[in-house]
Structures are given as C-alpha cells and as structure tokens.
Amino acid sequence: MSGGLGAQQDREKELEVLQFWKVRVESELDQVVAFWTKNSHDPEHGGFLTCLGHDGEVYDDLKYVWLQGRQVWMYCHLYRKFERFRQPELLDAAKAGGEFLLRCARVAPPEQKCAFTLTRDGRPVKVQRTIFSECFYTMAMDALWKVTGDTRYQREATEMMDQIVHWVREDPSGLGRPQLAGTPAAESMAVPMMLLSLVAQLGDEDEVLAGRYAELGDWCAQKILQHVQRDGRAVLENVSEDGQELPGCLGRHQNPGHALEAGWFLLQYASRKGDPELQAYVIEKFLLQPFNSGWDPNYGGLFYFQDADGLCPTQLEWNMKLWWPHCEAMIAFLMGYKDSGNPALLRLFKKVAKYAFLRAASTCRGAWPCARRCWAPW
Amino acid sequence: MSGGLGAQQDREKELEVLQFWKVRVESELDQVVAFWTKNSHDPEHGGFLTCLGHDGEVYDDLKYVWLQGRQVWMYCHLYRKFERFRQPELLDAAKAGGEFLLRCARVAPPEQKCAFTLTRDGRPVKVQRTIFSECFYTMAMDALWKVTGDTRYQREATEMMDQIVHWVREDPSGLGRPQLAGTPAAESMAVPMMLLSLVAQLGDEDEVLAGRYAELGDWCAQKILQHVQRDGRAVLENVSEDGQELPGCLGRHQNPGHALEAGWFLLQYASRKGDPELQAYVIEKFLLQPFNSGWDPNYGGLFYFQDADGLCPTQLEWNMKLWWPHCEAMIAFLMGYKDSGNPALLRLFKKVAKYAFLRAASTCRGAWPCARRCWAPW
Numbered sequence: 001m002s003g004g005l006g007a008q009q010d011r012e013k014e015l016e017v018l019q020f021w022k023v024r025v026e027s028e029l030d031q032v033v034a035f036w037t038k039n040s041h042d043p044e045h046g047g048f049l050t051c052l053g054h055d056g057e058v059y060d061d062l063k064y065v066w067l068q069g070r071q072v073w074m075y076c077h078l079y080r081k082f083e084r085f086r087q088p089e090l091l092d093a094a095k096a097g098g099e100f101l102l103r104c105a106r107v108a109p110p111e112q113k114c115a116f117t118l119t120r121d122g123r124p125v126k127v128q129r130t131i132f133s134e135c136f137y138t139m140a141m142d143a144l145w146k147v148t149g150d151t152r153y154q155r156e157a158t159e160m161m162d163q164i165v166h167w168v169r170e171d172p173s174g175l176g177r178p179q180l181a182g183t184p185a186a187e188s189m190a191v192p193m194m195l196l197s198l199v200a201q202l203g204d205e206d207e208v209l210a211g212r213y214a215e216l217g218d219w220c221a222q223k224i225l226q227h228v229q230r231d232g233r234a235v236l237e238n239v240s241e242d243g244q245e246l247p248g249c250l251g252r253h254q255n256p257g258h259a260l261e262a263g264w265f266l267l268q269y270a271s272r273k274g275d276p277e278l279q280a281y282v283i284e285k286f287l288l289q290p291f292n293s294g295w296d297p298n299y300g301g302l303f304y305f306q307d308a309d310g311l312c313p314t315q316l317e318w319n320m321k322l323w324w325p326h327c328e329a330m331i332a333f334l335m336g337y338k339d340s341g342n343p344a345l346l347r348l349f350k351k352v353a354k355y356a357f358l359r360a361a362s363t364c365r366g367a368w369p370c371a372r373r374c375w376a377p378w
Numbered sequence: 379m380s381g382g383l384g385a386q387q388d389r390e391k392e393l394e395v396l397q398f399w400k401v402r403v404e405s406e407l408d409q410v411v412a413f414w415t416k417n418s419h420d421p422e423h424g425g426f427l428t429c430l431g432h433d434g435e436v437y438d439d440l441k442y443v444w445l446q447g448r449q450v451w452m453y454c455h456l457y458r459k460f461e462r463f464r465q466p467e468l469l470d471a472a473k474a475g476g477e478f479l480l481r482c483a484r485v486a487p488p489e490q491k492c493a494f495t496l497t498r499d500g501r502p503v504k505v506q507r508t509i510f511s512e513c514f515y516t517m518a519m520d521a522l523w524k525v526t527g528d529t530r531y532q533r534e535a536t537e538m539m540d541q542i543v544h545w546v547r548e549d550p551s552g553l554g555r556p557q558l559a560g561t562p563a564a565e566s567m568a569v570p571m572m573l574l575s576l577v578a579q580l581g582d583e584d585e586v587l588a589g590r591y592a593e594l595g596d597w598c599a600q601k602i603l604q605h606v607q608r609d610g611r612a613v614l615e616n617v618s619e620d621g622q623e624l625p626g627c628l629g630r631h632q633n634p635g636h637a638l639e640a641g642w643f644l645l646q647y648a649s650r651k652g653d654p655e656l657q658a659y660v661i662e663k664f665l666l667q668p669f670n671s672g673w674d675p676n677y678g679g680l681f682y683f684q685d686a687d688g689l690c691p692t693q694l695e696w697n698m699k700l701w702w703p704h705c706e707a708m709i710a711f712l713m714g715y716k717d718s719g720n721p722a723l724l725r726l727f728k729k730v731a732k733y734a735f736l737r738a739a740s741t742c743r744g745a746w747p748c749a750r751r752c753w754a755p756w
Contacts, residue, residue: 060627062626115558124559125561125562126561180505182500248440249429249438317694317695
C-alpha cells in the first residue's frame, strides 16, 4: 500500500516538474518567436536575416540556406500544431521564405545542388559539397505543403528528397567532391541521421509518403546503429563502409550532441515500428552513455567534441558548450521519458534544462538560439 | 651627464633582458628540436608525423603538407645558420622530407596543385582551393637548394613560385574554386603576406632571385598596406579589390596574429629597401595598434579573431589564445626593437614572452608548438 502511495507521490512530483518546464518553455518560445518575427524578416527579398544581435540589429546579411529552411519549417510547424500560433503573418513569412528558397537556393538551376550561403538578394556565395542544404530545403518544402496544401511544394520536397537519396545511396559525384586516392571511405553518422529525420517529416500525417520512405527509414536506422562501437561502449561519428572503427582522429571522433540527436530520431523510429527492445537499446546507447561521457564533470555542460581514447581533439572548439547539443539533449530525454516512463530520464532533462536556461539569458550577446551557436564566456 | 648615464644604464638593462631571453629561447629551441627529431621522423616513407602527444606518441598519422614544408625549411635553416645544428642527421631528415614532398605533394602530377593532407604513405586526402600548401612546398624546396646546392630543388622552388604568382595575379581558375555570382571580390591579407615572406626567402643570399622577385615584393607590400583601414586605426583581414572596407562580418574581420606577422614581413621589406618612414609606419600600424586592440585586458594573451566594431565574431574559437600569434608577436617586437631601438618594443616582447612561456609548458597535452595550435584550458 505504502509502495503504491510512494509511487503515486513520485508520479505527482514528476507531473509538477513537467508542468513547471512546460510553462517555462512556452514562455521562452513566445519570446523567441516574437524576437524572430520582429527582427528577422526581409520584406524586400523574402527569406530571413539570421545574424542578429540581442537588440535585433542585423550585424551581417548573409542568408544561410540551413537557417532559411529551418525557419520556414518552424513557422509552418507552429502554425499547424499550436492554436496560438495560427497567425496569418507567420504563414505569410513562411511562404515568403519558401519562395525565396525556390527562387534562389539552387546554384545552377535546374540542377538540384543548393548553395550554403546566399547574399541578401539571393546570389550564391558558398557551396558545400554535402547534402545538408538540400535537406533543409526539403524540410521547408514539405512543411509548406502540409500547411498550405499547395502541391507545388510537395513536388519540390519529394524531387529534392529523391535527389538526396540518389547522392547518398547511388552516386555522390553530383555533390562535386573530388575522388582522392587517400580519402578514407568513411561514413558519417550525420548523413543517415539527417535522412531519418526527413523520413519522419515527410511521413508525418501522410501514409503514402510514410510507405514510400519506409525502407529508407530502415536503412537509415541500420546505418546509424553501426556507429555504436567498442563493444557497445561508444558512439563514434565516423565508421568504415562495413561498419568498423577507422584509424586515427577521424575514427575516434565523438560528438555527444549528435549522438543525443540521433537518439531522438531513433526513438521516433522505434515508436513508429512499435519496437520496445530497440527503444531500450537507444535510450542506453544514444542517450545515457553519450550524456555520461559527454557531460563535463567539473563545470557541467556537454562538450562539443571528444576523442574516444580521451586524447585532445584537434578541433579548437572541442571543449566549448554550444546551445544546440543542450537542446538535443532536452528533447531526447523528454522523449525517452515519455516513451519509457523512466524518471531518471526526466531528472536528466531537468539537469540539462537548468544548466541551459541559467546560461542562455545572460552570456551571449546574440539572440538565442543564435547564428553564432556559442555560449562564449565574456 | 646624468641623462647620458641614465641612457647607458637603460641600455645595459636592455642588454640584460635580451641576454636572458636569448638563453631561455636557445634552451627551448634545443628541447623542441630534440623532441621533433626523436619523435616525428618517418623512416619508412620520409616526411614527418606531426600529430604527437607530450610523450611523443603518434595520435594520428595524417601528413599536413604545410607542416612537412615548414619542418624541411626549419631543419635547413637551423643547419645553415647555426653551428650547433650543423648535424648530418638534420640535413638527411630535411632531404627525406623534401623527397616525400617531391614524390607525393602534387595531387595529379604534372599539375602543380598540391594536397592539404596526405596519408602516411603519401596519398592525397584533402585539397584546399588556396595557394598555401604550394607556398610551404616552395619554401621547403628553396631551403633545400640553399643548403645542398642541388639545382633540382631550386628549379622546383621557382617553378612552383611562378605557378603561385600566376594564380594570384593572373588567373585563379587552376585553384578549382567555382565562380559564384554572390561571392564578394575580397582580397585576403594572408595571400600577399605569404608571398612577401617567400620573396624574402627566395631572395635571401641570392641576388639573382632577389632581383627577379623585387617587383613582386613591392606589389605584395602595397597590397598588405591596403588592409590598413578606418583612417589608419585598424588592420582588416579582408578588403575589396580596390582597397575599400567590405560590408558585414567579412569586412570587419580582424586577426591580430596575422597583423603582427604581416608586420615583421613588412619590417624585413622596409629594411631591404632602407625605408625608415615605412619602418615607423609599420611599427605603429602593424605592431603597436593590433597588439593594443588584440591583447585581452582581463586575462592577457592575444585574441584569435576580433570584429572591428567590437561585435562577437562568428567563429567559435575567436577568443581563444593560440600559440602562433604569440610567436609572431615575439618575433615582430624583437625585430621592431632591433630596427628602431625603441625600448617600448622590447618591453612588449617581454610581456608576450612571459605570458607565452608561463603557459606553454603546462597547459597543452600536445607537443609545443603542436598541431592542435591551442592552449586549451583543462
């Protein structure tokens, strides 16, 4: 009886924690959306200015395609899923962003390759030889299709998605990366991770596309799981094509934020599949382990990069605490808690949230989340 | 009389300072050379392993072409200029490094484009679309020519130099950078700065080459001086082709270590020209100003990057203190003191040297100077 009472009390306590953070996060979200709608829209060219200071001043007018796509997606998502954000101005801004991408993102239309950065009026500045600009483009178009019902956006989303899948699974030559004799045949976790998130996006409330990309989702999950290495003790960012550890810094490279992010994409996948075994495995290998090894025992916060042997990573920024891995961790732990009911995951959410919100308000001169991605010490 | 006595006492004090640091730096140099000769040579393939831990252990076997070229140059320079380093094993290692570069640095011989990184056995891993690998190649070949008298090395140096000059002054298309409609026509200070250092290297004790590259030296100096902007109050890393400030973060970008490095190349140039006015201008604009604005008033040390308007640079590593800008500063201030006799410059040398040597020994797990380029806080 007392055990039952204790469990009920624990459950009530957990609901209190959830309620507290729900209110807090809602209020943060309102402020963030108000800041970005006030300061980031470009009425002249469409799209969004993303290099903004605390007071909203534009300190650079380069347009990053990732951020254009993410903001379109975010506005559509808010409009579609939250009553209080069903505002015509949000939808109009999303459409203006989408039209800017349609008009300017491709470097040399009708080729599908997109730029990484554009001038304010949409001329290409820089091209990365990866798939990620195109992924954010796809995400934006699918979100616009879902909210407007305009099939032009849907066609754009699926055509770009098919192009990305072709580059990843059949022939990467269109990305423009030269084939060099010494380049290791490494597979980066970022690629199947990003694709798995697109599979979830495209399949959301769309059974036809969910079916069309189901096999791709299985492939992505399998590819991500290959990054669990060293008898299950470490998630490594890069592995060989046959799923083995690579030599040197490249092979030992770890990114705790990526592991946690992959974790929540895999949790969504396990939930779609109704696979509790996979769910438990993902919580262990992609949430708890990367958090335990990636959390700074002295000052708190998640390291940006680590070396699986504890050596010093070669990237100068390796021991910085960036905002995005903490966001990924909060999402991952909340999702893990929702799926499993394990209160330890809620406690970890709380730990990361406290760390993040204590620092987010005061330590960066940029807007949060900002294009500078840092919490720099002043 | 007392003024004369005071000046003499000051001069004696300065000589004491110089003597102290000469002994200290000689001892550091001996230790550094011993470390690298013991741990970095690759007897199997030639060339040098440069990712080394404190104890000399190899933590990655990628070969960076910049570092191969620099180490060849360093060994040749030590062998040629210092009696105590006239050791056959240093020269043999330099030659083995040079032969490795001759055999492996070019990506697709007979094309002159060099790789940025190579596998241990010399296969290309990564190519940068800049001139810098080729500059370090040229520097190595010229140093080998000067120490061995083997004309094969001289031919390599001048042929590569001519190729670099062609890319910089006539046609950059061979570097492989795509021409994009929105890319600003920016000129980076790094390019004329690096070329000016090569002009000094090739012309050192070689009147024919000094004459051949004299006009190029004038051109480089002129180009570097265009980076003094804002009525002489700031050195900006990037300017437009006609020497104006560029908009946005790119235009406001500052790199105090680069300014100091350009400073000592310009001091060498002013000395060759016998131009005391230029010397005074360079000390003011490239040594004192960048030091005053680039030195951290709270914790000491030179920032890696700054924004000329005091905004937060977008590069995450902007406020880190790296070893190389402090080396550049020490060289620049000593050279400025030698040329001008201004004791303020010797005091600044001392300030930087104290800061650097206090930290170099204890804070980095890597060898110093190390491939990781950082003094990371532990």
